Amino acid sequence: TEWPQTGRLALYLLGLRATCPPASPPRSLVTWLKYYLEEDWRGSRRHGHPLTSHYQYGLGVLALCVHHKRVREEVIRRLLTAQHHGRLGHGGNTVDTEAVVALAFTCLERGRLVQTGLAAELRVAAHRASRSMAETQGPDGIIGNIYSTPWALQVFLAMGTCQSEPAFGQAMGALLENLHAFGTAATMAQVLPVLHGRSYLDIASMHCQEEPDTLTPMDIEPPTEVPGHKTVQLVVECPLPWCYDLRLYDRLVLVPAAASLLDVLWAAAALEPHDFKFDTQDTPQGPFLTQVLGLEARQEKRNYWQLLTAPNMPLQMGIADYRPQDGETLILRLSEW
Structure with missing residues (x-):
């Protein structure tokens, strides 16, 4: 149920x-x-x-x-x-x-x-x-x-x-x-x-x-089925002091043209060899990325998985809402708050 x-x-x-x-x-x-x-x-x-x-x-x-x-x-x-x-x-x-x-x-x-x-x-x-x-x-x-x-x-x-x-x-x-x-x-x-x-x-x-009544409603329609595919470069970064190697993962991922970032992660996890793993936590705002490649973001360590588009632009949406463009590079970076 x-x-x-x-x-x-x-x-x-x-x-x-x-x-x-x-x-x-x-x-x-x-x-x-x-x-x-x-x-x-x-x-x-x-x-x-x-x-x-x-x-x-x-x-x-x-x-x-x-x-x-x-x-x-x-x-x-x-x-x-x-x-x-x-x-x-x-x-x-x-x-x-x-x-x-x-x-x-x-x-x-x-x-x-x-x-x-x-x-x-x-x-x-x-x-x-x-x-x-x-x-x-x-x-x-x-x-x-x-x-x-x-x-x-x-x-x-x-x-x-x-x-x-x-x-x-x-x-x-x-x-x-x-x-x-x-x-x-x-x-x-x-x-x-x-x-x-x-x-x-x-x-x-x-x-x-x-109120000045400056807000205008947005008619947000569900994403339509877009034919074809797109290629997204998925990068995982883990800077010091948590990791010795900054770039832990760097691979092209082929996904449907309308795919979200979450879809990209699932597609990466399905690629051979199965070396990409991630985990999420459900929240009222949607799924929240908690673990990538076995590295867990922990409150006591004051870190979290930051979502960016290359070269260094933080995403304004969550993993289920953001839909990358063809050829875009997405970065999952373990960051400190």
Whole structure:
């Protein structure tokens, strides 16, 4: 059976609200998200956590709240209980999840979408999460990892503690020093609000009539079948101190003309001899490259697989979305953030 698309639909609804649409979201989307939240929780009876993750579950609650939709108390208490018992770590970075849940709690409490007693519990839980994130800050100012740091900063901003919380200034400094790491649309969406002193909660109270209305919708059609093939040069680089040889892989890969970068990787893995291997992790933003040629990007080593097109241009899309041109050279580089 297919797992619920809780996180993906939640992100879509958050983005939809941020564009100031002329009307409320289609009722079917809200209904689907509520359905996904219920389906997602079926996993807790077997695994002790949602089928997806508490991160995606929290995103779902946050998206409904931002659209001023009420959420059943039982749904909220599932997250409260998980936070209270320290179970938010399943399915990814704990800081990411704690931050998303704290934003959801703050949104529900401020939006007066819950009863007074529950609102008080949510306020306490959000402050507890904020303190926890401040305590996990490293000496370099990063909270969790560089990609979870914007989430933590959003919590400080949403709760109005950025002036009194020393961790805020240190984390913002670390973020500004590492902006080069935010090269995809998904990661930019997390960091841009923070750079403008905002959080995702602010889109719940946007006065859309005051917006300049400069956004124009894009009609994105699914890629059509393109006849023929294209050749892509696939390069894997691993600089010092992790590897002695900079270039670990360099080979031409023949793929269909409409192939994505992910298709290129699968085609390379199928070539004889089978010396190219890679691994990905599913996220709400799509598959994320985690391992190439047995080399794993690890948070504790502060590295990640950077995607570039030659000679040195970072890609603005993920591996499933980017479609290289014929003759293009793609570089997978183990990089430090």
